Amino acid sequence: MKTDLHEQLIKDLLIESFEGLDSFDRDLLALEAGTGGPDILNRMFRVIHTIKGTAGCLGLQKIERVAHVGENLLSLVREHKLTVTRAIISALLRYADVLREMLHLLETTRSEGDRDYSEVLQLLRDLQTPEAAAPAEAAPAEIAPVEMAPVGAPVVLDEEVAAENGWGLFDDSAPTPTPTPTPTPAVPLSVTPAPAVPAAAVVAAVKALPKVSVPSAPVPVADAGAKTSVAETAIRVDVAQLDRLMNLVGELVLARNQIAQHLVTSRDAGLQAVAQRLNHITSELQEGVMKTRMQAIDSVLTRFPRIVRDVANELGKQVRLEMAGRETELDRTIIEAIKDPLTHVVRNSIDHGIEMPDLRTQAGKSPTGLLFIRAYHEGGQVNIEIADDGAGINPERVKQKALEKGLITPDMAARLSDREAVSLIFLPGLSTAAKVTNVSGRGVGMDVVKTNVERIGGSVDIHSELGQGTTIKFKIPLTLAIIPALIITSGGERFAIPQVSLLELVRIEGPDGKNGIETVFNAPVFRLRGKLLPLVYLNRTLELGGTSEMTSADDVRNLVVLQADGRQFGMVVDAVNDTQEIVVKPLGKQLKGLTCFAGATIMGDGCVALILDVLGIGQHAAVLAENRAGTNTSTAAAETTDEGNRQTLLVFDAGENSRFAMPLSEAARLEEFPRGKIERSGRREAVQYRGAILPLIDVANQLGRGPGIVSPDVLQVVVYSDQGRSVGLVVDRIIDIVEEKVVVERHGLEEGILGSALVQGQVTDLLDVRGVIRRAAPAFFTVAPSL
Template identity: 35%
Template sequence: MDMNQYLSMFIDESNDHLQSLNENMLQLESSPDDLSIVQVIFRSAHTLKGMAATMGFEDLASLTHQMENVLDLVRNEKLKMQDFIFDTLFKSLDALESMVQDIVQGGEGKADVSSIVASLQAIVRGEVPGASTETAAASSKQAADSPVNPGIELDEFQYSVLDQSISEGHKVLYIQVKLREDCQLKAARAYMVFELLERSGEIVKTYPDVQDIEQGEFDQMFSLYFITQRDAAELEAQILNISEIDTVNVADLDHESLHQMVQQSTATAETVQKEAESPSVQPAAFSETDAKETASSKTALKNTGSGTPSRTIRVDIERLDTLMNLFSELLIDRVRLEQLAEDAKNQELTDTVEHMSRVSSDLQNIVLKLRMVPVDTVFNRFPRMVRDLAKSLDKKIDLIITGAETELDRTVIDEIGDPLVHLLRNSVDHGIEPVEDRVAAGKSDTGKVHLRAFHSGNHVFIEIEDDGRGIIRENIIQSALQKGVVTEEQAASMSDEEAHQLLFAPGFSTAEKISDVSGRGVGLDVVKSKIVSLGGNVTIHSTPGKGTNFSVQLPLTLSIIAAMLIKMGSEKYAIPLTSIMETGIIKKSQIRTVHGIRMIPFREAHIPIISLSRVFDVPDFDDLTEEETEIVVIRKGDRLAALAIDDFIGQNEIVIKNLGKYLPVIQGVSGATILGDGQVALIIDPNAFFK
């Protein structure tokens, strides 16, 4: 089997299982007695172990196996979950994530996890801090009383083959093989046993089924019926020579003993079936929890009206990017055709182009939706992070997530994770007070951090709000003065909102010393730079003693946007509609100069007016010479400015194209687009005009 063919699938599914393990472990930590959660965790760990073993990642499979041993004790109610066990299992998950990341980067997924393995093994032995001797005894008993596979149930044909073989002088052996507890590649060891046996005989029936054994889906033991001419003791010795084999039991059967074994296995199967069908009795191997899960599954299938699973496929990101690029070219051609049809005045051509426009609009919606990803893909890693931060800071914190189903363009999703990490760490460390301070202030000892996402117009807002101490204006101003970020005159005239924005100044921090979880301001300049580069904005609202709210505004998509096309002499530009507040005409007599800056009246206030012809050095237009000038009022958060332009062309959907690596960074330009007439129009970045 070509493992490289399945590597991508292994990585994707491993990440899914690790995320599920983290989420369910957090849920179990809140409800440590809920065995149904333990069952889910155990199954995820078991599947991950089987996948890793199949792919040959032995360290990963071995560590997951050690986790399984602990979870098995818990689900069988022989071990109670405690803080030490949770911490050890979370460390194990961190190690597994590191191994998977190593595999992603081309490594073999190896890591030194000896200390974690030792801790897990100590838990299995009952050596948990604070564990009772009863727990330890139960753990030891389970290790000693390993379950034995039930007898193999044969059909009439299989029984006839075995019985006839005995009559013809062949040996019929019943072989039971137990692997060592630390066996890392169960499927591989079972395969070696099968290969050895098949060289000298025929395997008639196995338990579990061959498919399950090949995939590692069995405990440490498997059994089989085997027809051969070889000596039983000789075969037993050869099997024991295979690595990681613990014990081998070989029974040489005659007609009577074969008949007795078949009767016994049939009776066992019938008993289990009757107990399973009984509403009042559950078989020992079928726990109450499993019954609830099975009932839930049946109810779910009944409610949906079908047992058919959701039909989804994994699509490589590069294919989606290629699809978007191809559609972008189609959109450019569509605009060109619309213009040609208008010029040609041909009704049939116009009708055809209009139909094509409607179809391509539907296609555009589908393509954009394909690129939309729920922010849950970013949010789902934060509960674990907040949990670890709270423990390290000795705080009690509830992270409340709402709107995780809100969708964003994949390009934005890929970039927004790190900025949100910075903001959350800031809220947990400096927003939420220590327990004693909260109690002294009359608050609950448990701080609350709300992480919410929601749509508003063509934007998505992500807010991080805490009920902590809030931002103290005086602390910010004092730190800013000490670092020379502002002058005393500037500081005195600053509003609270402007003071809060100082947190985003490069190198600004209120921390007395830099630590792993640093002071307000550490890393926030990077946060703002990243969000602004995505066409977004971040604002802060804070009330001392009540809490702080970081609000991040992001565009829905970065690929195709609605824009206002404008004209500057012979050149054309595009301004994103999301940044436009309104348009209008201003007379030259209304322009005032204040401290060297041109200002115009706007809604009982004055805002700066910027000459685009001067900024971009347009050779055949200068708004300063015009008696009347058309303007576009743009906004960035609460700040407004006006751009002086030549004329409006109209609103259109445009495809954003990168300027490439060969052009230098152009101030005020975020990209380019191709218009219907084939001309290239620069896309104006309104954020660049706010200082």
């Protein structure tokens, strides 16, 4: 019985102390940066004091003794007998680590261990004398105003006092600033880092201060009291317990829905009212329980300022850390799982990525490197990006290294694209750091990061530009996240679409329902406010059967406009039901290969609905560029780098062996006309089109290309419009609409052609649309403006 209680107390001590030490670290860094509030020192003191007290209570003398030494130093700082210097901060950080280590030992071995920490402790003791803590000159000035307090006292309080202080556990209010007769706490904010100010000035400044800050002195104390009670309103719950609750609530929802169904036949008003209340309560309960499992990613990110500082100091680099999206919520278990991979990448970025200050200056960058961590939800996933503006990864060096280690063959190396080469760093046993440092370079690392992230169903992607920096992007699934989703029906099944991918809903009615959707060969497109939108029929893509095809009786179509990977496409569905907050649940391993689904969820009626992976659907239906599974890594690379240079091109044949492309934005419409509809006036050809005359220009003819393979009865026409006038460009065959980064080589040999480029890996001429039209119908552009 006694040991049980003891165990429990130790467990409490551990949990409380680890949390306390984390906040201690944070506060220390804030103190160093000078951003902390006035009660910061009190808070830090309280953490240590509590650890010391609790440890004493439980007979953990070693922890108590160690804690005590730091407490002494802290109390001197708190009473302004010492100025905070970098040395003190560093020593206190090390001290916090020592405490952590001992607590870890306690956790795993149930003993305090027998490691020797005397070096750190001696350092802490040394720092208690101002000479060691601050530059010699400034020191006397610093202590001058507080001489009334017994300077030597805290140092004397050593081990014998500690035992007595042990019961301080129950005395949380102890860290009230010692009531000194003189206004000593005059400088609560004078956390100046290592003063290099002339002594006289400091004295003057300090003397001037008391009047200003005395009235505010009591505030921090009251404030601190309030904060403790806030902390006590939170309790810790076992996650498994929450899981059980979650499942029970799911059951309750089902039962509620079944009652609702029976109610339809009931006329009992009382029962109706009760059922309605049950309904409300269940919904709220469900929501509440769901929220308990979520945790802001902040709980991981919060460790990074400390890590960044330590690593940067150790390596002599200057790093500024910026973070965004700290409030992004993730499932608790996932947060645990990504902690280590993220930490590893952060350390790596500083060690390998960011250069030494002098190198940075040489390269024309600010000596302080930037590390940017960003978390955000996207498409039912959480993306975490860790970007640095450092040296980037040299693909050649990675290749060489991989060759040296025999991880790839020379043959492979020659064939690797830069992007693939950079991705080699995920291979086990590869490190590009020139030398092994304390921080990284041992060749274990990125592969472990990758495996760990993949274990939870996530992915890691790296993008690096030599000299510009490296970005590592994690995609983490929200196995149990709550996301808003749109529920739609297709082929008789319900599906959920994550709201983040959703741009708008379009309902096409009446004649538009029939005519709005056009086809470019087998690819359906829809004109949405003048832009051509590739379409996907969900029932066809998923092979569901059913009728999204137009039936004559019904003229209505529902179009869901989606965005994935920065591009848009429309999805035709049978019905749009409503929006809901859904709980994302993972699919079993039997279904892991299906890229079209991001997971599943349970609907209000207890049935399961699949969650669509918009990117996967787009790729499956081939409306988005195929960059699956590294089949086309070069375009994938281009995609991430030069989003701005990407163009959507209409690719078509016109004439013998002539492949052309033109910007899709210049095509107003794509039409097919029966050849019989062509009318001639003089040498010109035209068709009647929408109540007007559409002059036709044969592209192949204009450019003097030989006749190509032409459909005998149907004319393929790209309609070009300018200032209300239209002209039809006759082509042989529309091949595709592609979105690619295009590098144009201008050769200017031929009129009507802007240049050549590789589109989909084939040499393609870029049509000078205006040039061709001007040549064929010089009046087209000149007349229009005068209208």
